[in-house]
Amino acid sequence: MAHSPSNYAPAHARIYDKWRSLPAWSCLSCAARALLIEFMCDYRPALANNGRLKMSVRRAASALNVGKDTATAALLELEIAGWITVEKLGSFGRRNVPNEYALTMYANDVNSTLASFAFEHFEPDALPRRARRSCVRLQGHGGPDSGTRPSVYKDTKPQKYGPVQVSDVLRNSPAFKGLGGLNGKRGQ
Secondary structure, three states, X not given: OOOOOOOOOOOOOOOOHHHHOOHHHHOOOHHHHHHHHHHHHHOOHHHOOOOOEEEOHHHHHHHHOOOHHHHHHHHHHHHHHOOEEEEEOOEOOOOOEOEEEEEOOOOOXXXXXXXXXXXXXXXXXHOOHXXXXXXXXXXOOOOOOOOOOXXXXXXXXXXXOOOOOHXXXXXXXXXXXXXXXXXXXXXX
16 A cells, blocks of 8 residues: 655654764763654654644653653753754643644744754853763752752853743853854744
8 A cells, every 4th residue: 555755754763974973962861862763753744843843751751761850851951952942831730731842953844944953053062061961961950859949050040930941041051152043932
């Protein structure tokens, strides 16, 4: 039985060798790399769903067969390294709605922006020393005080209430200076 090539694209993830040689790839943990592959398999060009890729922490933990803290760290690693961006923040309450993400290596189908390839411009040395684990260290994420303590990044103001949003931290981060797509508003 033949499928129409225009409507049928089997789930796959294409990782180019050029990407594997980048610091943004070598700094990722195994869980973050596996989660990136999950995101890439969810992306369907025929459906124009980049920017609408829904991923909750629980779904990521289930897909990777890891705990919620590891899944949270993997999501943060992907965002810090520039592989994904948060397009719309989810909500938790009566209707649990997951965050919606966009892959930066493809054009964003929601706001019609071109692919930013932010991961190609990632510089691990631009991150503060306390923020590195091999290349990226996620201090304060995971554990009993997850997201409630002040930011460890020197270029942001301490947050008094609520979780620290990584996208807010990245907005003025020296690791992503010069990238036009990261300074805009999100989730509108």
